[in-house]
Amino acid sequence: MPLSDAPAIDPAQAATASAATASPAGADHEVAVQVRGLVKRYDGRAVVDGLDLVARRGAVTAVLGPNGAGKTTTIECCEGLRSPDGGTVRVLGHDPVADARALRPRVGVMLQDGGLPTGVRALELLRHVAAMYAAPRPVDELAERLGLHGFARTTVRRLSGGQRQRVALAAAVIGRPDVVFLDEPSAGMDPQSRRAVWDLVRELRADGVAIVLTTHLMDEAADLADHVHVVDHGRVIASGSVRELTDGAGAGPSSIRVEAAAGLDLTGLRAALPGDWVVGESEAGVYTLTGAVDPAAVAAVTGWLAERGVLARSVTTGSRTLEDVFLDLTGRNLR
Template identity: 50%
Template sequence: MTAHANEIAVHVRGLRKQYGDVTAVDGIDLTIRHGEVFGILGPNGAGKSTTVEILQGNRTRDGGEVSVLGADPGSATRAWRSRVGIVWQDESAPAELTVRETVRHFARYYPKPRDPDEVIALVGLEAKARSRIKALSGGQRRRLDVALGVIGGPDLLLLDEPTTGFDPAARRQFWDLIRQLAHEGTTIVLTTHYLEEAEALAHRLAVIAAGKVVAEGEAGALREQYGAEATVAWTEPDGSPRSETTGTPTRTVAELMRRFDGEIPGLRVSRPTLEDVYLRLTGQLTQDEPTRNQPDQPDQGRPTREETGR
């Protein structure tokens, strides 16, 4: 655990942002600790990117209190900005430069940058160091974007939809990179549309809908608090499949054990996925619609406190 693991990196109260008649951010509250990977989920237009832009100091707010690394982003100094890295959805690196030239160039903007070759190795681009950016694949360009986001050695890294357009293999490799950065003690704020990604990486999540935080907590706690009832499925002696939706699955299984006098054929207990919970919280799934329940299983995706150094 880091020395300041329980200190606050980001503190937001009553954040508001208006665009004409449209309220993009409507009273958001957030508290993010140092060394934490914090996920922000929400549909398009929910206010995720606007919130991240305000945290980084690239957009002014209309109301509320914001403290990031102990300073107000709206009036922060250049020294403060050097402590915050950001990876936007859109690529910004010049296509004609090589990977090494680009990383070295961006390193000059910071008072105490990381070693460019070390950062290139960190993001897995050593073999492409001499390649021009225009020759890189989409996943490799995204890795370069992350390199530019961390070259200044930031205390806080903001990632806005970082794996959009990745194939599954590239996304998993990117997750390993984020885990490594978290292990080094970097505080990471991640916005994503991929629920599996959020559950694999984030220690805590905030779900935003219509500019408001509608739920916050660990993924498992959100499933427990907001998920629908569990489904218990089994096979009858005549071979016919049966299932029951219940809020007390343990009791249902116990009753089945008594009825079957032991082993229950085809037993399966499923609970709502994070996606089911997310869709309900954001108003995209009603209570009457079926969920894609997942079997009970240990959580193997999210990095532990030991893996992240927290």
């Protein structure tokens, strides 16, 4: 396999990427997918506009973004389904379009719309896809893992959305790929199915597979991803591990949540905390205090409660969630 055309990585980019890769698994986190300056236009409009992305083996890389941000187009360029208008894409050191033949056996794909033929039975389809590979995973073992046996003989047309998604995921991994692209893998799934999918993704990661997934589910990204790229308007606008993104620049927790009696007078609390804190009763009996959390701030809060003779049901320090970060970055307007 010719590997000499594998691109050198920009040192700065490599540093961010490796620092952010949290998974301690044995795989040595070689770069599996490298996208640099990707541009893709539809009818002259740039849907992807200078996007950079790195995904490593033995790691889950999540691509988050609002609808129309360019996630799917980016993934499709990596899958060789679309040709870039600018920039470079390398998967396992290969050009996904020019070297498609070399990559197809090593890359597993789950399309956003499933891409499953509708007239065939679920397991028949999986067996058919398996026939394309020399040494596929055993169909029955994978079907067991993803709970496909319950509807093995049902035609794809009659499956629920979540069942179809599980069949599509099985088809993506049946060939023992080195790289897997999952476009919104758990859309339409019930919580049990989602757990099964997440477990499988974690197992693939432990086996050294590079997993790239797009998702709208913040908890999915937060639970699964070693590295998150937030995409908007065709570019990556933030990148890092979930912790790096939610902590800001290593600033630590940024909020204190107090559950206590409703309707407390907050004047004394505002006076006790530094001036830049934002204090409010977000719902009855739940007080959200936002600012740079430190031991003194926690002491000020508990001191204020003691002074007023109020016993709190809970006092919790916490970070912003990934969803908060995402909304801050991409805006709260519908689009």
